[in-house]
Amino acid sequence: MSDGQVMRGRLLVAAPGLREPTFHRTVILLLDHSATGAVGVVLNRPSPVDVAAVLPEWHSHVADPPALFVGGPVGEDTAMGVAVLLPGARPSPDLDALTGPFGLVNLDAAPEAVAGQVRGVRVFVGFAGWGEEQLEGEIAERSWFVVDAEPADLLTREPEQLWRRVLRRQGGDLAIVSTYAEDASLN
Template sequence: MAGSDAFIGRLLVSTPWLADPNFRRTVVLMLDHHEDGAFGVVLNRPTGVDVDAVLPGWQACAAEPGGLFEGGPVGLDSAIGVAVLPPEGVAVPGVDPVVGRFGIVDLDADPAQVAAGVVGARIFAGHSGWGAGQLEHELDDGGWYVVDAWPDDLVTHEPEQLWRRVLRRQGGDLAIVSLYPEDPRLN
């Protein structure tokens, strides 16, 4: 396997055969990966809850369709902000760059200042996490496709279409997988 940073800033797209119901048809933006484990957020699980209900002042920073997203099954009582940085590589107060144009938002920062400096942001309840070797095992078992992330993936206006759209843009066999029915046994 490539170096530990090979997954950071990339997407994990669940295969139709991934057994874990927490990750059914999910797209996960990977934010960290090292020998002790991995960490990311699910990009296509809006909750329908306004961000201001849990983090007053941050609703205006949330990209459309707005609202809080479920970042994964771990730590649902905590929040993480992820932003798309400007293409010019300009530093944005309150945002720590991760890789490429993705950054982690300091939720103690001034929301107006963050909103003014980023292309868009999402606020997530919880995150997705894997212990040492767990993600590698799931990859070996064919549970995930690893593909390049686009900045628009984080701030898509249609998160419910993201799984299909990301697979479709890969072309070939993955584009065909994007057409699989909800229950692949019916294909």
């Protein structure tokens, strides 16, 4: 699916009308997209749990804030390490390049095994998933804006500001959308 290749590594930004609490005002990095579905992680939902409580060896290797992030409602019993790769990073059993600057880190590995190949790591509990044609339908009904991702989106120190910041940098109508009130009925 050619569109899947274009979507992988891009962001889904929730439209203001998407009121479902799990995805309201989320920014999702698409890790995979194909004819059979899509998988991504929510970048702007830090949990109150510090990485040190679950993966103490990774605590000093994750980006600030060092919290576990709620990646989505699927697979909430597993953790996933997503990284921004340094130029020239080589795939290995501990590091899997996805697309562009993004990759997956094996959290069972020693952090030192990948530290020299990544600019930063974020740990997610759970992920967002869509079945065949489901995401395309949600995009067609204008629930999501699809925009380019930047490495700083994954590693932001201010995840609570990410939704507005990503929309604002798009310019035009999407920059205006970034100013919408939390309750869209007030606009």
